[in-house]
Amino acid sequence: AQSVTQPDIHITVSEGASLELRCNYSYGATPYLFWYVQSPGQGLQLLLKYFSGDTLVQGIKGFEAEFKRSQSSFNLRKPSVHWSDAAEYFCAVGGLSGGYNKLIFGAGTRLAVHP
């Protein structure tokens, strides 16, 4: 069965430090891959997505992610974290069902940012 694993439940970084959030997926083929961010009490906002082509994907708010087929990973990175980046981050896989975007989400990583 398809699954998404985010190994880190909580991460704390200092403002200005670099960030990497891990995501591993289990799927026979290459799925569509997504990162979403959720602020407290809010819905989900898409940060970036990967369908095919260049394995390094640029997103909004200075985020990027790299697809590594050999490791079944799609880690999210940001070179310098801002206090406003404190939120919960979800990795998801999609494109598993023909013609529609049913998503399977990881359990999320909660990011705290120290001043």
Next chain:
Amino acid sequence: NAGVMQNPRHLVRRRGQEARLRCSPMKGHSHVYWYRQLPEEGLKFMVYLQKENIIDESGMPKERFSAEFPKEGPSILRIQQVVRGDSAAYFCASSPPGPGGTEAFFGQGTRLTVV
């Protein structure tokens, strides 16, 4: 173009009552998805609908839950005879017609509390 609108934002129901959650997709979107987020967990797919059709309800509990997306009006997720375990955030997402990787836009969710 307004985003995906969900109402109510917060809903309190007593055990045994019915809960009705509404979702108006973005203009031009004919695909609607419902997801449930239990506390401290990621989102879980419940159902995918197009106008007047349920396409995939593989994530819906077999009893008490139903969904519809009529020709006119919002999509409705209905929970009959609610129990404490139904307390969760319910998110709706919509997308235009397109391949499996077409981005889905999320609403801000309805937070259901069963007392």
